[in-house]
Amino acid sequence: MCLHRWLQRGVWKQVGQMDLAMAQFEQMAERDIVTWNSMISGFNQRGYDLRALDIFSKMLRDSLLSPDRFTLASVLSACANLEKLCIGKQIHSHIVSTGFDISGIVLNALISMYSRCGGVETARRLIEQRGTKDLKIEGFTALLDGYIKLGDMNQAKNIFVSLKDRDVVAWTAMIVGYEQHGSYGEAINLFRSMVGGGQRPNSYTLAAMLSVASSLASLSHGKQIHGSAVKSGEIYSVSVSNALITMYAKAGNITSASRAFDLIRCERDTVSWTSMIIALAQHGHAEEALELFETMLMEGLRPDHITYVGVFSACTHAGLVNQGRQYFDMMKDVDKIIPTLSHYACMVDLFGRAGLLQEAQEFIEKMPIEPDVVTWGSLLSACRVHKNIDLGKVAAERLLLLEPENSGAYSALANLYSACGKWEEAAKIRKSMKDGRVKKEQGFSWIEVKHKVHVFGVEDGTHPEKNEIYMTMKKIWDEIKKMGYVPDTASVLHDLEEEVKEQILRHHSEKLAIAFGLISTPDKTTLRIMKNLRVCNDCHTAIKFISKLVGREIIVRDTTRFHHFKDGFCSCRDYW
Template sequence: MGARNVVSWTSLLTGYAQNGLNVETLKLFLRMLVEGIKPNPFTFSAVIGALTDEGMVEAGIQVHTMVIKNGFGVATFASNSLINMYFKSGMIRDARAVFDSMTDRNAVSWNSMVAGLSKCGEMDNAFKIFSVMSDEVRNVVSWTAMISGYLQNGMAEQAVNLFCQMSKEGIKPNDFTYSTILTAQPGVSPFEMHAQAIKRNYVKSPSVGTALLDAYVKRGNVDEASKVFQRIEEKDIVAWSAMICGYAQTGDTEGAVRIFVQMAKEGIKPNEYTFSGIINACAAPTAGVEQGKQLHAWSIKSRFNNALCVSSALLTMYSKRGDIESAFEVFKRQRERDLVSWNSIISGYAQHGYGRKALEVFEEMQRQNLEMDGVTFIGVISACTHTGLANEGQRYFDIMVKDHHIEPRMEHYSCMVDLYGRAGMLVKAMEIIKEMPFPASANVWRTLLAASCIHRNLEMGKLAADKLISLQPQNPASYVLLTNMYASVGNWKERAKVRKLMEEKKVKKVAGYSWIEVKNKTYTFLAGDASHPRSNQIYAKLEELSCQLKGAGYQPDTSYVFQDVDEEHKEAILSQHSERLAIAFGLIGTPPGTPLQIVKNLRVCGDCHTVIKLISILEGRDIVVRDSNRFHHFKGGLCSCGDYW
């Protein structure tokens, strides 16, 4: 081969490099040298690009020496490739030296410097380069590189200001500019960007559309996000996944599943992020139990079940859907585990009443010297709270602060108040509140109020209620807890005063309801509900159970009825609580032995708790009840909470 064929060699090298065949590119280059072909600047550019992609910076430095020896030290194409290589290796001085030595710089040279310095966090130097660029080379790519750099370095305000300046100077943003600036939320309004994107006809672009719908999702505006999604032409998997995650984040399982099914019909194959999003959607309390299992099977079939984001989503989904055993199976099978995996299984066990198991997992983390964070200790302290281990909870709090140097947040103090409050140590709980380095949140006072109600401490309860009502005057939970506390000690006069205050402030009590899934359909019940088509059979079943319960020695605890009515009426009210109606329907609507799972929006009362334990024996059923606090697993007359909740 003669020297005139350097063009042919370079074309071949460039083709290999553009197709990602970097190793083959390097082999071909060495063969070219052996055959005595002298490279030109374009040859060096292709080879340096391949070395950069492979992270072979030492070999790149050797090629740089060859570039200089061959007299191409100032050649634009080769130098641009060297600048890119040095920046990707974090060698800022070397990149700058190449740039300074160039006699003929083009737009790529300048933009490479701006982008490279931005990615390395050198925003002041990047802006200096950007400022001295001529109008011929400072194009939309330059502006976008600077905007992107500011955002990547946490300087959203500067990014937005530069975007506005860009528009004033008449530089038209491209789709990448829009998709970049939209990540600056909440620094820039998606409505403003939406209008501009429509004006310039970029809204149909997948990158702009996806960024725009993501911006709307971050603001909780899923309806607007959905409109953007529908306008995107040639939706890619990123757009589909973003829309599914949007619905998942707002708890709209139905919307997420609808999009997932639509995607499948259009022949788009889900990736691990799509599965993660849709499985997270199925973790919502209103989601069907079977949907999550079907998606698990689908992820296995698609070979994405072992991807960390998918396995973590499965773990969380099973835990939140009441199946802690399946959650632990997923945890055991994870090929790799991140902090989210460990935190999820700890908090899962805590929420299900298996405090000792949660602490065993934590001890294993300690043995392996694994990283821990504030969320880990929220799970650990919660495990102690749900198991009545007050001293252990305090010990773990101290370990978090002294050994792991984690600054306690409001959530940690709330957990500590809950820990002592449930244990009846209300004075200690109050001490925690007084020692906090910041004012107590509404959640902290609500926690103390709930504990005061359980232990019927009127003085502490009144104090907590006053604080809570001053922080959240329109939240009905504060008033309801207070009225229940007065009712539990028979103080109907004070209860009436609180009810009158609610009327004056137009605060409406949240109705207690329970729901159950039977044959892939969800049924909701209110207390005393008679709207179900099988209402007669449901109440007949409750009557049958009532006879069996009395035969088993059950005596109704009417202290859980917070209305001033006679005892007989109180018993009738208890027997028609929403969770009992849901269980009765589950018993008549499913084959004998089928486990039942009920969700309740409020806390299960003590009397219902006693009744469900007895029903689990009488009917031979495993019953899981998820209330506003935790999961209760009833089996053989026992509950996982150990009657401590």
């Protein structure tokens, strides 16, 4: 194919050959607006936003052309990605001074730029200034998207409902809006009516729906979307494949996640590698995660700031402190990435898990930015594992200064006291939680059996099969006690009989979900339990014994990671 046409058709974008395109572009004698736009949007879409802006300024300087709506949309998007509000504002005033029509993609890009660069108020003004009269579909989609970005879902819904001809972009934008606001049920309903109404979802829609399935950790929803991606051919999109990795990983199926990664048929991008590295790290396969990272480097891909989060968390779980330190330096020195709060929290985690509490504390003190809740939380959690009350108190105090109603900090501190045998102190903390306004988040667990989700709370007496569930748990309880399990009744902070305390532990939501799973699935089936909070110490110990007793693999998803219980051991190596 003629290179000129190849460039203009954007083939290089699909194969990712920016340098070839650039070389070709520079040789061209005549460049029209589409050629310029092609280059600018190409760099913008591939994440080279500075180069996109560079070419834009070259265009203004070297050519007689004026930017059109495509140019402006791409350049504004580059500003948004770079969070360069100042340049975005300049472009906005240029648009106003030339009398350019602010609608459609230009309006959309402006709203997007302002809301992503900390100019939410300007974004809202732009939206409010526009009536909905005389707007074409792109204009409506821009408004819809604007309201979603401002977090005003009611207005977004109004706009969406008023749309006569909804195209696939409008549907997707609305679905994504619900997904980002945690309204997963609404997102699923909307997807159903979209498909039911004959609108065909594309790769964007399917990636968004896979993200919904990930958030719900629902294997059955995820598999359905996977099926439609294969049928429609959208599986060839990298983003769909990437979303698939995360969906399987979050649904607890690391093997299928790996398969999704291996089967990516187009070029794997940074997100693909990052997703897989994080998936492996979350499932306790730290060494494999780091091997994958090294392979990624050998293939010539550079990690981004999120890849490093995954790498650090892998190091933490394998206890590789020095390697973690080296990667931290590599991130700063080689990849020129300025560490963010997440990176610092990861490093605190790394030192903390290894028992280097003092080093963790010093690291926090030396941070060039103000430590946040997550940083102090990491230190607190390490203090709990290594039973350091003094430092734990400091961490909890600092955390509560930032967020006085953080119930997790109170619980962690109480658990720390219990772990050190200081029951009275622990009871005091719990009492101060009750007295204060601090509400403990209600813990619950759920399990999917035959496409139905069964939710259990503590002492849950609502399930139709509750008698059988309780009886099963009691039988298991007696068996694992014979195997050496000692119930952690000391952590139950009530003045009660020993047997009653045991019953309270026995009826923790994750244990009930497991008992239900055992009686409602065939022998040897892997159980996948989801929990909205951290697994408690007693459950963690008990489930190790249960996995051995029943000869099944039990996978429990915490707030952040997966515990694979098998043969009496857990993949987290007792650190979580």
